[in-house]
Amino acid sequence: xxxxxKQELIGVxxxxxxxxxxxxxxxxxxxxxxxxxxxxxDLGAISDALHKFQEEFGFFPPSDGRKIRACKGNxxxxxxxxxxxxxxxxxxxxxxxxxxNEGFSYVYFSSxxxxxxxxxxxxxxxxxxxxSGVFNRNLPCGVGICSFGKSSGETPLDISIEEYEQQLLxxxxxxx
Numbered sequence: 001x002x003x004x005x006k007q008e009l010i011g012v013x014x015x016x017x018x019x020x021x022x023x024x025x026x027x028x029x030x031x032x033x034x035x036x037x038x039x040x041x042d043l044g045a046i047s048d049a050l051h052k053f054q055e056e057f058g059f060f061p062p063s064d065g066r067k068i069r070a071c072k073g074n075x076x077x078x079x080x081x082x083x084x085x086x087x088x089x090x091x092x093x094x095x096x097x098x099x100x101n102e103g104f105s106y107v108y109f110s111s112x113x114x115x116x117x118x119x120x121x122x123x124x125x126x127x128x129x130x131x132s133g134v135f136n137r138n139l140p141c142g143v144g145i146c147s148f149g150k151s152s153g154e155t156p157l158d159i160s161i162e163e164y165e166q167q168l169l170x171x172x173x174x175x176x
Contacts, residue, residue, distance in 0.1 A: 032122045035098040039119040040129060040148065042095035043106065047150040049090035050115055059112040060152065066107045068094065103143035111165060114155040120144030133158025 004012070054060050061068045097104040097119065107118040118134060120141035121127045129148050134157045139146040149157040156164055 036121045036123050036127055038098050043117050043119055043150045045095060046117055052090050060110045060115045062112055063108050063110040068108050105142035107139060107141050107146055109161055111161045114152045114161050116149060116151045116155060116157060116161060118146035118149040121147045131157060
C-alpha cells in the first residue's frame, strides 16, 4: 500500500480542521442556547413560586437591592409559623443565572402588589423571547443588560412598577 502524498495529507488535514471548526462553533451555539433555555425556565419557576406565595399570603415578597427580600413586618411571626407548617417549599433553592460565576444575575422588583423578574439572554435579538422594551430600560442583570422578563398579571416589563402604578392611579382618577 502506497503512503499518502504530501498533497493528500494536506487535503485530509484541512478537511479535519474544517469539520472540527464547524463542530466547535455549533457546539458553542448549542451551549449558549441551553443557558438561555435554563434562564427562561428559572424565571418561570421563580414566577410560579412568587404567585403561589401571593395566593397564600396576599402579597409578593418585597425586593431589596434587586433581590427577593424577607422582611419583618407586623405579621412576620405569624407568616413564619405558617411557612414552617407548609409541607413543601415554593422553591427548594432560588435558581441563579447559569453564568453567575462570570457576573450575570437575575433581577427582581416588587411593590408587594406586583413584581417584575428579569434576566439577560446571551442570544440577544435572535432569541424568540428577546424583549426590546426590557433591553431599552438598560437594567443591569449583573454584567449584562436585561433582555427578558416575567411579571405578575398585566404588569408591563418595559416600564418600572412605580410608573405603571402611577398610570393606573391616573386612569382611575380620570375614569378611563
